Amino acid sequence: MAESNVKQNEEVVEESSTIKGTIFSVAVVGGVILVTYLLIYGLYMTRI
Amino acid sequence: MEALKSYDWKDKANKALGISQEDARITKSYLSVAFIAILFGGLLGLLQGMNRAGILELPVWANYYKVLTAHGLLLVVVLSAFFTIGYFYAGLSHTLGGLLPKVRKMAWIGFWMKIFGFVLAVIPVLQGDASVMYTFYPPMAAAPMFYIGLVFIVLGVWMLAFGAFINVANWRKNHKGQHIPIFSFFATGVFVLLFFGSLPVAIEVFYIIPWAFGWIETINVMVSRTLFWAFGHTLVNIWYLTAISAWYVFIPKIIGGKRWSDLLTRVVVIALVIMNITGGFHHQIVDPGISESVKYMHVFMSLAIGFPSLMTAYAMFAVFEKTARKKGGKGLVGWYKKMPWGDVRFLAPFIAMAAFIPAGAGGIVQSTNQLNQVVHNSMWVVGHFHLTLGMTVVMTFFGVSYWLVPYVSGRVLTPKINKLGIIQTIVWTVGMVLMSGAMHWVGLLGSPRRTSYSTYFDNATALSWDPYLFFLAIGGTLLMIGVLLQVYAVFYMMFFAPKGETEFPMAEEEEDATPTPMWTERWGLWIVLMLTLVSMAYVIPLVDFIVNAPPGSPPFKTW
Numbered sequence: 001m002a003e004s005n006v007k008q009n010e011e012v013v014e015e016s017s018t019i020k021g022t023i024f025s026v027a028v029v030g031g032v033i034l035v036t037y038l039l040i041y042g043l044y045m046t047r048i
Numbered sequence: 049m050e051a052l053k054s055y056d057w058k059d060k061a062n063k064a065l066g067i068s069q070e071d072a073r074i075t076k077s078y079l080s081v082a083f084i085a086i087l088f089g090g091l092l093g094l095l096q097g098m099n100r101a102g103i104l105e106l107p108v109w110a111n112y113y114k115v116l117t118a119h120g121l122l123l124v125v126v127l128s129a130f131f132t133i134g135y136f137y138a139g140l141s142h143t144l145g146g147l148l149p150k151v152r153k154m155a156w157i158g159f160w161m162k163i164f165g166f167v168l169a170v171i172p173v174l175q176g177d178a179s180v181m182y183t184f185y186p187p188m189a190a191a192p193m194f195y196i197g198l199v200f201i202v203l204g205v206w207m208l209a210f211g212a213f214i215n216v217a218n219w220r221k222n223h224k225g226q227h228i229p230i231f232s233f234f235a236t237g238v239f240v241l242l243f244f245g246s247l248p249v250a251i252e253v254f255y256i257i258p259w260a261f262g263w264i265e266t267i268n269v270m271v272s273r274t275l276f277w278a279f280g281h282t283l284v285n286i287w288y289l290t291a292i293s294a295w296y297v298f299i300p301k302i303i304g305g306k307r308w309s310d311l312l313t314r315v316v317v318i319a320l321v322i323m324n325i326t327g328g329f330h331h332q333i334v335d336p337g338i339s340e341s342v343k344y345m346h347v348f349m350s351l352a353i354g355f356p357s358l359m360t361a362y363a364m365f366a367v368f369e370k371t372a373r374k375k376g377g378k379g380l381v382g383w384y385k386k387m388p389w390g391d392v393r394f395l396a397p398f399i400a401m402a403a404f405i406p407a408g409a410g411g412i413v414q415s416t417n418q419l420n421q422v423v424h425n426s427m428w429v430v431g432h433f434h435l436t437l438g439m440t441v442v443m444t445f446f447g448v449s450y451w452l453v454p455y456v457s458g459r460v461l462t463p464k465i466n467k468l469g470i471i472q473t474i475v476w477t478v479g480m481v482l483m484s485g486a487m488h489w490v491g492l493l494g495s496p497r498r499t500s501y502s503t504y505f506d507n508a509t510a511l512s513w514d515p516y517l518f519f520l521a522i523g524g525t526l527l528m529i530g531v532l533l534q535v536y537a538v539f540y541m542m543f544f545a546p547k548g549e550t551e552f553p554m555a556e557e558e559e560d561a562t563p564t565p566m567w568t569e570r571w572g573l574w575i576v577l578m579l580t581l582v583s584m585a586y587v588i589p590l591v592d593f594i595v596n597a598p599p600g601s602p603p604f605k606t607w
Contacts, residue, residue: 024380025365029358029405036409040419043492047422
């Protein structure tokens with residue numbers, strides 16, 4: 001029982017200190033920049 | 049020592065009793081003008097949207113270009129500046145222990161100078177003598193009164209900037225060895241940029257006035273365009289800096305969290321101040337007569353602004369995640385469910401931040417020389433502008449209004465107005481997505497900006513824009529509904545909401561935060577660095593434009 005409590009506490013600490021959601025969200029920002037860049041670059045290459 | 053004691057006492061009294069009535073009146077006046085401007089500016093925007101969609105033919109006395117000029121002036125010059133000043137002056141009052149009596153006087157003189165200047169500028173616009181749009185590029189020439197009005201607007205801005213500097217300097221004198229409170233740090237950055245950024249446009253206007261009067265025959269078009277964009281590019285980032293001040297300082301408190309990193313926040317402000325003015329040529333990237341190396345520097349400096357922007361993105365997501373996880377949020381994105389979506393003070397700025405992702409991406413792309421040619425002078429640019437100013441900045445202003453207006457009015461945000469605010473936010477979001485999306489798309493299809501509706505003799509390409517332009521009209525209509533809801537909410541909160549105390553929601557630093565080093569307070573150094581970069585970016589091209597000047601241009605009235 002005690003062991004299980006320890007595990008739960010560890011999970012809470014791990015869950016509150018993680019930055020995986022932040023990294024994922026910033027990656028989405030990077031992805032939008034990349035896709036926009038590629039879209040306009042594609043149009044540029046098509047039109048020259 | 050006596051002065052210090054007296055100042056600390058005022059500081060404590062201000063925090064305990066709220067803003068003084070005299071300071072509150074200043075902010076209420078500025079915010080009232082800002083929201084009246086959005087009412088009229090929004091209406092004019094609706095007329096333009098209807099015209100561009102081919103639904104409404106504007107009468108001769110209210111032609112498209114006159115309406116476009118007034119729309120730009122009301123929203124770009126009046127709304128943004130009056131909101132920014134009202135907002136920061138409330139913050140200066142709150143964080144610095146009240147405005148000094150002489151600063152209050154300066155705020156009022158600045159207010160009336162700006163109003164007087166705006167009236168002078170708008171009269172020739174209404175008379176049809178100044179349909180030069182808000183960029184007033186020569187060789188298009190307005191009636192001289194238009195430019196004289198602009199002089200007073202700039203003088204008013206300087207008055208307010210110096211008022212802010214005096215208040216901050218006084219606080220620093222009485223709080224040696226302390227950091228300027230974070231919100232006043234943002235205010236300092238904004239007013240430094242407002243002052244130095246408006247210097248080029250002041251020089252431009254003083255150059256145009258004798259030309260508009262006919263005292264000199266010709267004008268150097270490249271010099272005037274360059275001076276305008278040294279200001280225009282800075283203004284864009286002043287809006288951005290104002291918006292992120294709310295994201296960094298207030299949003300963490302509203303969601304029940306803490307500020308993430310004081311040092312990072314101050315570094316972002318410093319970076320934006322230093323690197324800002326030197327990006328003007330990315331607005332003139334296809335202009336002739338500018339060497340590639342100079343354009344390269346300006347594009348580099350424009351893209352450099354992307355770094356503090358990405359730092360801001362990281363900081364915001366970090367605050368959100370940390371706060372949401374403390375409330376029990378789980379998973380890779382599941383923690384977003386723990387955010388206070390029903391609180392308009394969070395929802396509106398959050399959507400504003402989300403809008404900045406595609407807006408910033410578009411900005412990065414169109415700063416690139418070759419890629420700019422795909423979108424240059426097309427409706428894409430208008431869509432970009434509405435996504436950045438109309439959504440990222442203005443929706444942040446809307447979100448702020450739901451606590452700032454009750455705070456300065458001694459009233460409270462009621463659940464009913466909060467609900468109205470949520471509806472307004474949704475209406476505005478849908479409207480702006482439709483309108484800005486349609487603008488971006490028809491821009492890619494070749495539809496030009498700054499032109500009234502035309503089928504170009506039933507040209508097939510021009511006709512293909514029509515279905516998308518219809519969405520522009522629908523979006524514009526929804527935005528007008530959004531304007532009416534917002535203006536109602538603001539004036540209800542200012543004059544009719546139940547009386548009570550509303551908090552100025554400044555977030556605190558985290559308990560285990562690393563102390564911020566004192567070098568961040570070296571404003572003299574930041575200004576010297578900024579001026580050095582400005583010199584590097586502008587001295588050579590301006591000297592080149594003047595020494596190797598092409599024939600000047602006489603004034604033209606193209607409308």
